[in-house]
Amino acid sequence: MNSQPLDLGGPAARASSPAAHATAQRAVDERATITLGGFMDEMPVGALHRFVVWVVGIGLFFDMYEIFLVSSIGSALQNEYGLDSHGTAFKLLLASAFIGMFFGSLCLGSLADRIGRRRAFLLTLVWYSAFSLLGAFSFNATMLVACRFLTGVGVGAIYPVADSFLSEILPKDRRGRLAAWAYTTSYVAVPLVGFLAVWLNPLHAGALTGWRVILAIGGLGAVFVLAVKHRLPESPRWLLAQGRVEEAHATLRRFAESAGVAIPAAFAQAGERKHPLLLRERIALLRRAPYGKRYLMLTIFHLFQGFGYYGFGTLAGVVVKSRGFDVTGSTLFVALSFIGYPIGSLLSVPLLNWIERRTLVIVSLVAIALCGLGFAYSNHIGLIIGFGVLTTCASNVFSNAYHVYQSEIFPTSVRSTAIGSTYSLSRFVSGALPFILLPVLNQHGALAMFGVISVALAIVAITLRTLGPLTTRRSQDEINPV
16 A cells, blocks of 8 residues: 655645745644654544454454343243242342453453553453353353353453553544444344344253353354454554553554555654553552542442443343243343344444534433333333333443543543443442342332432433533543643
8 A cells, every 4th residue: 555644734835935845844843743642533544443443343242242141041041940030049140240240340451451452352352252152051050150250251341441442543533433333333232132032042952952052152252353363453552651662653554554644753752651550550640630530420420320221231121021921022022122222323323423422421311211211111012112122222322422431531551440440330230230120120110110220320410411521522632631
């Protein structure tokens, strides 16, 4: 590919007049003030950017597949192991993966700040693929709970890594839109696992049952890793933050060549740390202004956002079954409702560029609460499915918006640490949701359960509006002053 230098001087810089010479000199001076991060924010989108978006999207596909798997096969597992929906064993089965996600996000979420975005992404993908495959061979409920926990450890780490990866390599004007395409790719897994459950749950061929096949499909993630690992680049921002300047420039050159531009001969030194931060240094940075307030906001955010997103996704099938529908009927209704996940994700692609990210998160939270209450109040099959689709659609506008947003509000050196440690709270709460919401559902009904969810979402919206900064179409250096 014939690469052309990024023309910062414009046509006048190529003229031969004294004025043009002065303009060219100013362009050289301006170029000398460009940071590596600033160059990446202004770079056109190239083939390598799109490749990373595609790879991350496929990786997250398996992540979402695992998250929504148990809610889709939960009814079949009740019948397989004779589990009572009111009993502790069934609640543990629903919660086990989320508890594992808590530990994975908390303990491994910061891994990308230490070993790099690329290596952490590939490692977590292999981890949860291996334990998902092992879970397919579970001989009792105890082994399945253990495998779901260990699968969750890998799943919990991958989203903080993916958010950091995408935020750092994508130009500022296309960051939201392209990240939303990665998330949209992942959400195709949600209705897929729902319909796989409809088709495969009835399968019984000796020891081979449908739910085991569904679990085994999660092991395909490891095959995907082997296919892409050599071509996947590291984040140049992360390399620079580790003091690996030559590697950062070499990787940046790959991105620039794929976009048809050339990198400047030198970059300004401001804007990035030139050595890796120790854990205590990362914690100290997160306590400083403006990051202390942002970290507090994200902590409260993740303590309560799981009530809306995972509350519906995990318990929708139980809600429908509580209305008297059989296993096949309730699973089908949930699968149809899950169609809203990729639809909402697609809808977020233009919205993330048109609407300020913080505003979009708040509006989608309100929509989740209203549509969820409609789902809870409906008794007609058409209304149940309709409100289910609207709820899941709003859920993924919300999810895409906040994933992009949370990755923008911290600097490179602490980004994955900040996201992983706070995001772990949402996983912990999601693991506790069956123990919190199922008693409310069983004793007071679906309307009361979604009332609790709505209160939690109101807390999230108020906190975000009060403490969250604006980020849309702003550069990383502007959002995160050093």
